[in-house]
Amino acid sequence: MTAPLIGSAEAALFVGDAVTAPSMHNAQPWSFVLRRATGTIELYGDPRRAMHRADPDHRALHLGCAAALFNLRVSAAHHGRQAVVRLLPDGADPWLLAEVGFTDPVGDDQDLAALYPALRRRRTSRFPFGDEPVPDALLDGLRAAALLEGCRLDVPDPWHVDTLLGLVRDAEQREEIQPGVRAETAAWTYDTAGTATAGAGTGADTGGRPRRDGIPAAAFGPRSTGGAATVRDFGRTRPVAGRDRAAFEEHPQLVLLSTARDTPADWLRAGQALERILLQATADGLATSMSSQPLEWPELRWPARNPVTGTGHVQMVIRLGYGPQGPGTPRRAVAEVLHVL
Numbered sequence: 001m002t003a004p005l006i007g008s009a010e011a012a013l014f015v016g017d018a019v020t021a022p023s024m025h026n027a028q029p030w031s032f033v034l035r036r037a038t039g040t041i042e043l044y045g046d047p048r049r050a051m052h053r054a055d056p057d058h059r060a061l062h063l064g065c066a067a068a069l070f071n072l073r074v075s076a077a078h079h080g081r082q083a084v085v086r087l088l089p090d091g092a093d094p095w096l097l098a099e100v101g102f103t104d105p106v107g108d109d110q111d112l113a114a115l116y117p118a119l120r121r122r123r124t125s126r127f128p129f130g131d132e133p134v135p136d137a138l139l140d141g142l143r144a145a146a147l148l149e150g151c152r153l154d155v156p157d158p159w160h161v162d163t164l165l166g167l168v169r170d171a172e173q174r175e176e177i178q179p180g181v182r183a184e185t186a187a188w189t190y191d192t193a194g195t196a197t198a199g200a201g202t203g204a205d206t207g208g209r210p211r212r213d214g215i216p217a218a219a220f221g222p223r224s225t226g227g228a229a230t231v232r233d234f235g236r237t238r239p240v241a242g243r244d245r246a247a248f249e250e251h252p253q254l255v256l257l258s259t260a261r262d263t264p265a266d267w268l269r270a271g272q273a274l275e276r277i278l279l280q281a282t283a284d285g286l287a288t289s290m291s292s293q294p295l296e297w298p299e300l301r302w303p304a305r306n307p308v309t310g311t312g313h314v315q316m317v318i319r320l321g322y323g324p325q326g327p328g329t330p331r332r333a334v335a336e337v338l339h340v341l
Helices: 008-016 059-078 108-115 136-148 158-176 179-187 266-281 298-304
Strands: 029-034 040-045 082-085 095-102 153-156 253-259 289-292 314-322 339-341
Touching: 008 029, 008 040, 008 339, 029 059, 040 059, 059 082, 059 095, 059 108, 059 266, 059 314, 082 266, 095 266, 136 153, 136 253, 136 266, 153 314, 158 179, 158 298, 253 266, 266 289, 266 314, 298 314
Parallel strands: 029 339
Antiparallel strands: 029 040, 040 095, 082 095, 153 253, 253 314, 289 314
C-alpha cells in the first residue's frame, strides 16, 4: 500500500531534527522546501551563509547541508518513514542539493532510528579530553558507519597525527596573515550567548535580538596552555575577558574521513557519513570535535591524507575522546528554514 504524503506538521518535525546538524562556524547554510503536491522535501544550500574566503568551492557548505540531510533521514526513520534520497537532482541548479521522498519504513531504517536519541545530545566539544584511548571495538563501529555512507574512516598512526597537528598550526598561521579570512570568522562569532549587534555574514543589525546562528563565546572552550590545539580557537578573532586556560591532550585521538573522489556528490556523501559517525560516537559515550583548518588550504589538504593508503580525499579530521560534550549552540527556527509550496 502506498504511504500517505507527508504534510506540513510532519515536515516540520523532520526539519526540526535536521537543523541540529553541525556546520562550519554554525552558519547553518541550509533551506528546505516541502512540495505538498508530491510530498517531497528539497534541500538547498544557502550561498548567503557560505564562507566565500575559507570555503570558496563550497565543499564545507555541502558537508553541513548533508549532515542536516542525514539527520532528516534519522528523524524520518524514528517517526515511521523511510527517506528516499536523490542527490543533486537538477544539474541546472547547483544549490538544489537533494530531493527526499518518503515511504513506509523498511528493516534497514532501524539502524537509523536507533541514532535518534543522539541527535540532540551531540555537541562539538572544544574542551580538553582525557587520555583514555578509544576502544578498537568503537573505532570499528565508526569505520562501519562511514562505509554505510560510501566513505572511508582511517585511524592515522601516531607520527601522522603529529603531521596533522603541524598542518593545523600552519593553517592557523596562514589565517593570521589573511585579514579577509579573519574577518569572515569574526563575523560568525560573538561575545555573549544572548545578543549581537551584527547579523553573521550579512552586516544586518539584529536590534539586540538573540542570535540563532554562529558561535557564542560560551562554546569557544578554554584557551590552550600548550600551544595550538586541534580545535579551532575562535577566541583568536574574538577575545573574551576572563576566558579559562587549560591543557589539551598531548596526543589527541584523530580519525580521517575520506572519499575516493572529490566532487559535490562526494561531499554530500561525506557530510552524511560525518553525521552518522558523530551520532554513533555520541551514542557510544564519546565526545567529538572537528578540525577543518588544514582542509581549507589546498596545499595543506593533500598532505593530510592517510600516507599508508596514499589515496582518497580527506573531507574531515575528527577528534574523539572522553570529556565534556560542550554547550549547545543556537539553531535557526524551523519557520526560518522550511518553506511550504
